[in-house]
Amino acid sequence: MLCVNVELQERRYPILIGSGLLQNEQNYPVKQGDRVMIVTNPTVAQFYLESVMTALQKRGAVTEYVLIPDGEKYKTLESLNLIFTALLKANHGRDTTIIALGGGVIGDVAGFAAASYQRGVRLIQIPTTLLSQVDSSVGGKTAVNHELGKNMIGAFYQPSMVLIDTLTLNTLPKREVNAGLAEVIKYGAILDNEFFVWLEKHVDDLVALKQDILQHCVARCCRIKADVVARDETEKGDRALLNLGHTFGHAIETHLGYGNWLHGEAVSTGMMVAAVLSEELGHLSLADVSRLEKLLARANLPTVSPDTMQPEDYLPHMMRDKKVLAGKLRLVLLKSLGQAYVATNTDHTLVLNAIRRCTQTD
Amino acid sequence: MLCVNVELQERRYPILIGSGLLQNEQNYPVKQGDRVMIVTNPTVAQFYLESVMTALQKRGAVTEYVLIPDGEKYKTLESLNLIFTALLKANHGRDTTIIALGGGVIGDVAGFAAASYQRGVRLIQIPTTLLSQVDSSVGGKTAVNHELGKNMIGAFYQPSMVLIDTLTLNTLPKREVNAGLAEVIKYGAILDNEFFVWLEKHVDDLVALKQDILQHCVARCCRIKADVVARDETEKGDRALLNLGHTFGHAIETHLGYGNWLHGEAVSTGMMVAAVLSEELGHLSLADVSRLEKLLARANLPTVSPDTMQPEDYLPHMMRDKKVLAGKLRLVLLKSLGQAYVATNTDHTLVLNAIRRCTQTD
Ligand SMILES: NC(=O)c1ccc[n+]([C@@H]2O[C@H](COP(=O)([O-])OP(=O)(O)OC[C@H]3O[C@@H](n4cnc5c(N)ncnc54)[C@H](O)[C@@H]3O)[C@@H](O)[C@H]2O)c1
Ligand SMILES: NC(=O)c1ccc[n+]([C@@H]2O[C@H](COP(=O)([O-])OP(=O)(O)OC[C@H]3O[C@@H](n4cnc5c(N)ncnc54)[C@H](O)[C@@H]3O)[C@@H](O)[C@H]2O)c1
Ligand SMILES: [Zn+2]
Ligand SMILES: [Zn+2]
Numbered sequence: 001m002l003c004v005n006v007e008l009q010e011r012r013y014p015i016l017i018g019s020g021l022l023q024n025e026q027n028y029p030v031k032q033g034d035r036v037m038i039v040t041n042p043t044v045a046q047f048y049l050e051s052v053m054t055a056l057q058k059r060g061a062v063t064e065y066v067l068i069p070d071g072e073k074y075k076t077l078e079s080l081n082l083i084f085t086a087l088l089k090a091n092h093g094r095d096t097t098i099i100a101l102g103g104g105v106i107g108d109v110a111g112f113a114a115a116s117y118q119r120g121v122r123l124i125q126i127p128t129t130l131l132s133q134v135d136s137s138v139g140g141k142t143a144v145n146h147e148l149g150k151n152m153i154g155a156f157y158q159p160s161m162v163l164i165d166t167l168t169l170n171t172l173p174k175r176e177v178n179a180g181l182a183e184v185i186k187y188g189a190i191l192d193n194e195f196f197v198w199l200e201k202h203v204d205d206l207v208a209l210k211q212d213i214l215q216h217c218v219a220r221c222c223r224i225k226a227d228v229v230a231r232d233e234t235e236k237g238d239r240a241l242l243n244l245g246h247t248f249g250h251a252i253e254t255h256l257g258y259g260n261w262l263h264g265e266a267v268s269t270g271m272m273v274a275a276v277l278s279e280e281l282g283h284l285s286l287a288d289v290s291r292l293e294k295l296l297a298r299a300n301l302p303t304v305s306p307d308t309m310q311p312e313d314y315l316p317h318m319m320r321d322k323k324v325l326a327g328k329l330r331l332v333l334l335k336s337l338g339q340a341y342v343a344t345n346t347d348h349t350l351v352l353n354a355i356r357r358c359t360q361t362d
Numbered sequence: 363m364l365c366v367n368v369e370l371q372e373r374r375y376p377i378l379i380g381s382g383l384l385q386n387e388q389n390y391p392v393k394q395g396d397r398v399m400i401v402t403n404p405t406v407a408q409f410y411l412e413s414v415m416t417a418l419q420k421r422g423a424v425t426e427y428v429l430i431p432d433g434e435k436y437k438t439l440e441s442l443n444l445i446f447t448a449l450l451k452a453n454h455g456r457d458t459t460i461i462a463l464g465g466g467v468i469g470d471v472a473g474f475a476a477a478s479y480q481r482g483v484r485l486i487q488i489p490t491t492l493l494s495q496v497d498s499s500v501g502g503k504t505a506v507n508h509e510l511g512k513n514m515i516g517a518f519y520q521p522s523m524v525l526i527d528t529l530t531l532n533t534l535p536k537r538e539v540n541a542g543l544a545e546v547i548k549y550g551a552i553l554d555n556e557f558f559v560w561l562e563k564h565v566d567d568l569v570a571l572k573q574d575i576l577q578h579c580v581a582r583c584c585r586i587k588a589d590v591v592a593r594d595e596t597e598k599g600d601r602a603l604l605n606l607g608h609t610f611g612h613a614i615e616t617h618l619g620y621g622n623w624l625h626g627e628a629v630s631t632g633m634m635v636a637a638v639l640s641e642e643l644g645h646l647s648l649a650d651v652s653r654l655e656k657l658l659a660r661a662n663l664p665t666v667s668p669d670t671m672q673p674e675d676y677l678p679h680m681m682r683d684k685k686v687l688a689g690k691l692r693l694v695l696l697k698s699l700g701q702a703y704v705a706t707n708t709d710h711t712l713v714l715n716a717i718r719r720c721t722q723t724d
Contacts, residue, residue, distance in 0.1 A: 088510035119516045148450035
C-alpha cells in the first residue's frame with residue numbers, strides 16, 4: 001500500500017493507494033456507532049457496495065446508501081437533492097459521514113452534498129475510475145452542472161481521506177480507463193518531464209492494468225496534484241496549470257452535449273490543440289507535439305476535433321470558462337513537455353488556427 | 363454612521379450602519395467596470411432597487427438584477443437555480459459580485475448562491491429587515507430549506523461587507539419589525555444583561571423606529587454577534603448560544619408550515635419555553651421569566667405556543683435539529699438574564715413540561 005499525504009493550510013489528509021483496500025475494514029476511519037451514508041450509482045453498486053458496507057459494519061458503523069442515476073447528465077442539483085432527501089429522511093445529523101463510492105461524477109455530487117448538508121459534514125472519497133483516482137478525488141473541488149455550463153455550481157471542500165483501490169479498475173470499461181490516462185499524461189506534460197518519459201515506457205502496461213505499474217502511476221499523479229493543490233488551495237494561481245487541455249475540452253463536451261465524448265477524451269484533443277498552439281507560439285518543437293500525439297494515441301485517445309464540431313464553435317464556449325478574467329481568455333499552454341504556463345489574452349486568430357490544425361479534414 | 367468590524371481568522375470585513383446609506387455611492391466597494399448582480403424580490407425592489415442601481419452605476423459598475431419570488435417558501439434550491447441561470451445567461455465570471463438586497467430570505471439564498479457560483483464569488487449584504495440587520499447578515503451562515511427541514515442545505519460564507527440602512531425599516535410591515543426585535547432581545551438574554559436593561563428602557567422607541575435609538579441597537583447587536591462569530595466561525599462551540607429559543611422555534615415553524623408564524627415570532631415563544639425550562643432547572647427566578655415575557659410582549663411578540671400545536675408535536679421536530687449530536691438533544695438555556703449555556707441531554711419530560719407551561723389552555 002502506498003500513502004500520499006495532502007498538506008493543507010488547516011489540516012492534512014491521507015490518500016491510501018493499493019490493491020484490495022476496499023475489503024479491509026482497517027482502512028476505514030470510522031468507529032462503533034458512526035453513521036455513514038454511501039452515495040453511489042447502480043453500476044458501481046453492483047460491484048462494490050456490498051464489500052464497502054460489510055467492511056464498515058465490521059467496524060460497527062451504521063451504514064445506509066443512496067443511489068443516484070449513472071451518468072454525467074445526472075450531475076445536477078436534482079441528484080444533489082436526492083442525497084439531501086435520503087439524509088433527512090433517515091435523520092442524519094451534522095456528525096454523519098458521506099462516502100462517495102464511484103467515479104468523478106459521484107465524487108463531485110457527493111462531495112458537494114457533503115460540503116452543503118447542514119453546511120458541511122465529513123467526507124470520504126472512494127474513487128473507482130482512473131480519472132477520479134488520479135484527479136477528481138484529490139484537491140477538494142466539488143460541483144454539479146447547470147444546463148448552461150459544466151461545474152458551475154459547487155464548493156471547495158476537502159475529504160478527510162481518499163481510499164484508492166486500483167483493483168476496481170478491472171471492472172471499468174476500457175474506454176473509461178483510457179480516458180483516465182489522458183489526465184495521467186496531462187501531469188507529465190504540465191509539470192514532470194521525467195514522468196512523461198516514464199509514461200512513454202509504461203503506457204502499454206497501464207492500458208493492460210498491470211497492478212504495480214498502476215499503483216506507482218496513481219501515486220505519482222496524486223503526489224503531483226496534491227503538491228499543486230497545497231500550494232494553491234483555491235485556484236488563484238498555479239493550480240490553473242492542471243487545466244491543460246480543459247478549456248478546449250470543456251468546449252467540446254458542452255458542444256456535443258455532456259456524455260457523448262468522455263471528459264478525458266475531450267481533454268486529450270484539448271491537449272493536442274494546446275500543444276499545437278504552443279508550437280505556433282514558438283515554444284514546443286514539432287517533434288514534441290508528435291511525441292504527445294503518439295502517447296495519447298497509444299492510450300487509444302482521440303487527438304483531433306470531433307467531426308460534428310466546427311473550429312468556430314469553440315470560442316463562444318471558451319469565453320464562458322472560469323479562467324476568463326475581465327472578458328480575457330486565459331489558456332494553459334506548454335513551454336516544453338513537462339512545463340506548462342498560463343497565457344493571457346492569446347490572439348483569437350492563433351487559437352482558431354490551432355483548432356483548425358487539429359480538425360480532421362478528410 | 364457607525365461601523366462594526368468583524369474579525370475572522372483569514373480576513374476582516376466592515377458592517378456600516380446609518381440612515382440613508384443606500385443612496386450614497388461612496389459606500390459601495392466597487393470600481394469602474396465591475397460586474398454586479400443584485401439579488402432581490404419584487405417587494406423590496408419597488409422601494410430600493412433603483413437607488414442601489416443608481417448608486418452603483420455612479421461608481422461605474424455594470425449592474426444587473428434578478429428577482430426571486432417573495433417569501434420563506436421560495437428559499438429553495440429552485441430559487442438558487444434562478445440566480446445561477448441569470449448569472450450564466452449574462453456570462454458572469456468568477457470576478458462578479460453578488461449583492462443581496464432584502465431580508466433574511468434573500469440574504470440566505472443570495473449568500474449561498476455567492477458561495478457556490480463557480481465555487482465562490484464576492485458577496486455584499488444589504489439587509490432591509492430588522493432581523494436581517496441584527497442577525498442573518500452577520501456571521502456568514504447561508505442556506506436554503508429542504509421540504510424535510512429548514513436551512514438544511516448551505517455554506518459558511520462571509521460577505522466582503524454589510525451595508526445597513528436603518529431608514530429601510532420605515533417601509534417594513536410592523537409585524538416584521540417586531541419579529542426582528544425578538545432576535546434583539548435574544549442578544550440581551552444570552553450575553554448582555556446591561557443591554558437587556560437598556561432594552562427594557564428603549565423598547566418603545568425601537569417599536570416606533572426612532573432612528574438614533576435604532577442605530578445604536580443594531581450596532582450593539584452586530585457587535586455581540588460579530589464577537590461570537592469571531593470566536594467560533596464554524597459553530598463548534600460558543601456560537602450555539604445564538605440559538606436561544608431556536609430549537610423550539612424551528613419546531614413551531616416546521617409544524618405550522620414555513621411562513622405562517624414569522625421566524626422571530628417562533629423564536630419569541632421558543633425563548634419563553636427555554637426560560638421556563640431554565641426556571642424548572644433552578645437557574646432563572648420566576649421574576650426573570652416574567653421580565654422576559656413582558657419585554658417580548660411590549661414588542662408585540664407571542665409568548666405562548668400556537669393553539670394548533672400540541673406539546674407532543676415539538677420533540678420529533680426538535681430531534682432533527684442541527685445541534686443534536688449522537689441522538690442527544692442539546693438546548694440553549696439561561697443561567698440568568700444575560701448568560702446562556704448549552705445543556706446536553708436534558709430530560710425529555712422536563713422539556714415537555716416547559717412546553718406545556720407555555721401552551722395556552724383557555
Ligand atoms: N473535482 C475535480 O477536481 C474533477 C477533476 C476532473 C474531473 N472531474 C469530473 O469527473 C467527472 C468524470 O469522472 P469519471 O470519468 O470518473 O466519470 P463517471 O463518474 O461518469 O464514471 C464513468 C463510468 O464508469 C462507471 N464506473 C465507475 N467506476 C466503475 C468501476 N470500478 N467499474 C465499472 N464501472 C465503473 C460509472 O458508473 C460511469 O458509468 C466529470 O463530471 C468531471 O467534471 C472532477
Ligand atoms: N443566516 C443566518 O444567520 C440567519 C439568521 C437568522 C435568520 N435567518 C433566516 O432569515 C429569514 C427570515 O428573514 P426576515 O425576517 O428578514 O424575512 P424575509 O426576508 O422574508 O423578509 C420579510 C418580509 O419583508 C419584506 N421586506 C424586506 N425588507 C423590506 C423593506 N425594507 N420594506 C418592506 N418590505 C420588506 C420581504 O420581502 C418579506 O416579505 C429566515 O429564512 C431565517 O432562516 C438566517
Ligand atoms: Zn479533467
Ligand atoms: Zn433567528
